[in-house]
Amino acid sequence: MPKVVANYPVSGLFGVVKPSGPTSMSVVHDLQQLIARSKLFVTADKLEEIKNRKPNNKRRGKQAREAIKVGQGGTLDPLADGVLVIGVGKGTKKLSDFLNCTKEYETTCLLGCDTDTYDSEGSKVQMAPWHHVTPELIKATLSQFTGEINQTPPIFSALKMDGKPLYEYARKGIPLPRPIEPRKVTVHSLELVEWKGNNHSYQWPEKSLSEDDKKAMEVTLKSLDQSVEIKDRPEIPSDDESPPAFVLRMRVSGGTYVRSIVHDLSRAIGSAGHVVTLSRTRQGRFVSTPTEEGDKACVPWEIFEKASATNGDEVDAEGWTEWEREVMERLEVVEERGSK
Known part of the structure; x- marks a missing residue:
């Protein structure tokens, strides 16, 4: 009843x-x-x-x-x-x-391209190779992003510095008045749950930053790190080939940016990537499947x-x-x- x-x-x-x-x-x-x-x-x-x-x-x-x-x-x-x-x-x-409670997520990363927002809602920023990426390489790299880590929020985020959202600095090419303060977050667990390879229907965003937009974004990023360079390292797929995708499952503390984990992990394995699906399966005691x-x-x-x-x-x-x-x-x- x-x-x-x-x-x-x-x-x-x-x-x-x-x-x-x-x-x-x-x-x-x-x-x-x-x-x-x-x-x-x-x-x-x-x-x-x-x-x-x-x-x-x-x-x-x-x-x-x-x-x-x-x-x-x-x-x-x-x-x-x-x-x-x-x-x-x-x-x-x-x-x-x-x-600030514990949260769980499942997210799909599409390799070969990163975006300004770190997800498929944004615009392409730069391309990178992916043929060298294997499930074994991803698994071997996950430990770098597990435990208590310092995470820098995305430059295209609504976090404010001196009253101005970070994304406004990036869009206008304004140097940040000071570095973005990293935040300590805890990644309790992080695992590769599916290697899709190219067996999927995901595509890179059609939108792309203009050369002027890229230069503006680079100016802002160089105010944080002079070594930053926005430059394509393309690996053009053949007509019947798609860049690979894979699925991560993670259990994290409050304040963790899933998009940043995907972006930073993709860089760590020598490629580029962005989020194409994101599901929150737990928020504290509330869950999609008990x-x-x-x-x-x-x-x-x-x-x-x-x-x-x-x-x-x-x-x-x-x-x-x-x-x-x-x-x-x-x-x-x-x-x-x-x-x-």
Whole structure:
């Protein structure tokens, strides 16, 4: 029998399996539209007030924010899919716990080309050879990126220096006022789980930095390391050949840049590479597939998509929608704020 929360509305935490494509904030926004009309999270008087308001699409988002506070515990890039922890009501105060928690990822690296963003959403920067790369070479190099390491955030990141995002310096060719401060992170485990070789459909990005953009980026990078040179070392594939790809699985501390591990590892094996898929399979105790005691499963995004398409109006004999039932099955209650 599906679990039912005895006293509601409640504040709490639950995990969502975010799809690749939308931003984390758009996922939160879509969830908020459903949550703001749910007796599971919103008091009866507030629900009645919202129900009696005249429909107004421009005010819909504001009404949802007024009804209940919803947030997420660690942004995923649009490219990435996987576990996104959602906090509702007083549950949002617990979200900071998930910024520095242990996380697990699976990521696919495509060799032969690096990009400005270190992933397939960016533009090609330079090419490099790959024919010498083997699974054995990758495995032998992984130890360099395991344990406590100093990791320098990507130059194309939103981290700020003197109030300006790093990517602005790189795009405009402005020397950094000081080196990017490396951060200590812990890579608890790092393993090669699949060597795809050229048996895949991934391709390098069509976009490429212009020569002027490359020169600007090089100016910024040389302010950190004078030996940096943006120059192609191409290994052109034959018509029926694709550059190889491989899949890594890692368990890391909060603050670790998966894109940087892929980028730096690719350089360490004498090539270049970037992320083409990224899945977060664990964020603290919330996981895509429970494997350990205390793991909490997440709600598939399709459940919420279906609810949004029907305005969440289809309810069972006890007055609960499908998405509310799914959330209750996985909900970590922080506070019960009322009773039936």
